[in-house]
Amino acid sequence: MQRTDSQAAVTALGAVAPITSHAAAAPRASAQSAMLRIVKYILMDILRNKIVLGYTLFLLAVTFGLFNLSDNPAKGLISLLNILLIFTPLVSLVFSTIYFYNSYEFIELLAAQPLRRSVILWSQYLGLGIALSLATGVGVGVPLLIWSGLGGTGLLLLFITIVLSWVFVAIALLASVMTRDKAKGIGVALLLWFYFSLLYDAIVLLLMFSFNDYPLEKAMLALVSLNPIDLGRVIMLLQMDVSALMGYTGAIFREFLGTIWGMVYAGAILCCWIAIPLSLSFYIFKRKDF
Amino acid sequence: MLTINNLTKSFGRFRALDNVSVQLDEGQVVALIGPNGSGKTTLLKCILGLVIPDSGDIQLKGQNVLYHWGYRRSIGYMPQIGRYPDNMRVRQVFEVIREIRNSDETPDTELMEAFGVPQFENKMMRTLSGGTRQKVSACLAFLFNPPVLILDEPTAGLDPLSVEILKDKIQREKQKGKLILITSHILSDLDELTTHVLYLMDGKIRVHQSMDALKAETGEGKLNRAIAQLMKQDAHATH
Numbered sequence: 400m401q402r403t404d405s406q407a408a409v410t411a412l413g414a415v416a417p418i419t420s421h422a423a424a425a426p427r428a429s430a431q432s433a434m435l436r437i438v439k440y441i442l443m444d445i446l447r448n449k450i451v452l453g454y455t456l457f458l459l460a461v462t463f464g465l466f467n468l469s470d471n472p473a474k475g476l477i478s479l480l481n482i483l484l485i486f487t488p489l490v491s492l493v494f495s496t497i498y499f500y501n502s503y504e505f506i507e508l509l510a511a512q513p514l515r516r517s518v519i520l521w522s523q524y525l526g527l528g529i530a531l532s533l534a535t536g537v538g539v540g541v542p543l544l545i546w547s548g549l550g551g552t553g554l555l556l557l558f559i560t561i562v563l564s565w566v567f568v569a570i571a572l573l574a575s576v577m578t579r580d581k582a583k584g585i586g587v588a589l590l591l592w593f594y595f596s597l598l599y600d601a602i603v604l605l606l607m608f609s610f611n612d613y614p615l616e617k618a619m620l621a622l623v624s625l626n627p628i629d630l631g632r633v634i635m636l637l638q639m640d641v642s643a644l645m646g647y648t649g650a651i652f653r654e655f656l657g658t659i660w661g662m663v664y665a666g667a668i669l670c671c672w673i674a675i676p677l678s679l680s681f682y683i684f685k686r687k688d689f
Numbered sequence: 690m691l692t693i694n695n696l697t698k699s700f701g702r703f704r705a706l707d708n709v710s711v712q713l714d715e716g717q718v719v720a721l722i723g724p725n726g727s728g729k730t731t732l733l734k735c736i737l738g739l740v741i742p743d744s745g746d747i748q749l750k751g752q753n754v755l756y757h758w759g760y761r762r763s764i765g766y767m768p769q770i771g772r773y774p775d776n777m778r779v780r781q782v783f784e785v786i787r788e789i790r791n792s793d794e795t796p797d798t799e800l801m802e803a804f805g806v807p808q809f810e811n812k813m814m815r816t817l818s819g820g821t822r823q824k825v826s827a828c829l830a831f832l833f834n835p836p837v838l839i840l841d842e843p844t845a846g847l848d849p850l851s852v853e854i855l856k857d858k859i860q861r862e863k864q865k866g867k868l869i870l871i872t873s874h875i876l877s878d879l880d881e882l883t884t885h886v887l888y889l890m891d892g893k894i895r896v897h898q899s900m901d902a903l904k905a906e907t908g909e910g911k912l913n914r915a916i917a918q919l920m921k922q923d924a925h926a927t928h
Contacts, residue, residue, distance in 0.1 A: 511737055686741050
């Protein structure tokens with residue numbers, strides 16, 4: 400079934416190619432369709448992988464469980480937020496790093512073919528990002544749809560989780576292209592997760608404690624931007640009207656991030672969290688020796 | 690056809706290639722020889738863009754190859770150790786590569802038939818023996834009828850019958866006027882094929898001569914004897 404599908408796609412692409420084949424346009428078109436083919440192959444490969452299936456089932460179980468357990472859907476949403484903010488970065492980082500190293504042979508094979516290096520890395524990134532987004536979409540999105548009473552807040556949680564997946568796949572790629580050593584790469588990925596999930600908050604707390612004689616609210620705003628997980632958490636909490644719990648800092652956040660421009664700012668910062676690690680990994684990957 | 694100018698590449702403090710310049714043309718079968726670690730594979734990988742040189746440039750048909758990719762269409766590459774995704778079937782490897790190349794030309798399946806690839810095409814890559822993997826690598830290198838062939842230790846791990854099949858194939862491609870680069874430590878395998886010898890040592894070119902000139906100079910008829918003679922002369926010159 401899959402085979403005939405892919406063959407049909409190939410013949411379809413092949414049929415389009417001659418029509419558009421002006422001398423200048425042809426290489427570009429063929430590069431794009433080559434990327435599509437590789438992304439499709441990587442996606443198939445990942446979706447057959449039991450870890451992604453397990454992750455989806457885990458998300459389904461957690462989401463259903465939390466909504467069944469708590470009498471108040473808003474409370475359930477906060478618990479879900481906390482769990483997702485820990486697990487999404489962890490799974491995205493570790494799975495992507497391991498997958499990258501396991502497909503090193505495939506990458507090497509592709510590197511000797513008439514393909515741009517950037518096409519090879521893009522297809523890895525897109526394959527991983529799409530697969531993890533699908534897992535999140537099914538694992539979190541479907542239960543949220545069933546409890547449709549949650550509306551916009553639930554949708555925002557789903558969106559933040561998916562954006563964080565793409566952020567941490569990008570960070571995982573950076574960790575993977577930096578070293579050829581698989582153990583080192585996975586170690587770096589785990590350290591990064593540890594830093595973003597636990598260490599960073601501890602450092603922020605320490606700063607607040609040491610400098611609590613000074614007005615820290617503006618600085619907190621900057622500090623929150625330096626950690627995508629915290630940024631996601633703050634955006635979510637602001638939507639849920641629990642920012643009062645965060646005291647004066649919460650009020651400052653509300654004043655800034657609660658506005659349209661604040662949301663645009665938050666979105667731009669999250670985009671930077673994708674763009675910066677990704678462009679660094681492209682820079683390194685293009686100069687890599689196989 | 691292939692021009693290399695002042696190519697230099699270091700891995701840390703180790704100089705794998707030291708100011709290598711050479712010009713190779715169509716119809717030549719170039720035997721790239723030299724001791725282990727003399728830079729043969731690095732040179733081939735630089736031509737393919739798998740290794741990025743520190744300085745110098747490589748031109749294929751007058752076009753610079755550094756950071757370009759389209760030129761790889763004209764190269765068939767057989768790596769020293771063919772590494773393939775474990776969870777792919779032999780058939781899938783061929784399918785994926787064919788889809789990527791998306792070539793209009795009818796593929797050259799001569800070698801696939803000669804090696805009997807269809808008989809093991811449903812096996813997983815991880816279950817293949819070293820020699821069978823080499824056969825897959827060889828078939829992929831010749832599949833798209835490229836004008837340049839880069840064969841890194843093509844006969845290592847192959848049984849004698851398969852070595853003969855591969856040599857016959859190389860011979861036929863040579864007659865078509867292709868440029869073929871071969872590295873091998875089994876010099877007798879190269880004997881009937883080679884037209885030129887490129888001898889690398891410590892990342893530098895020691896000898897680049899046609900076979901006829903080399904044979905005339907050393908007075909030896911066989912490649913391995915000629916090379917041995919050359920190394921002896923080298924040893925005398927340095928002492």
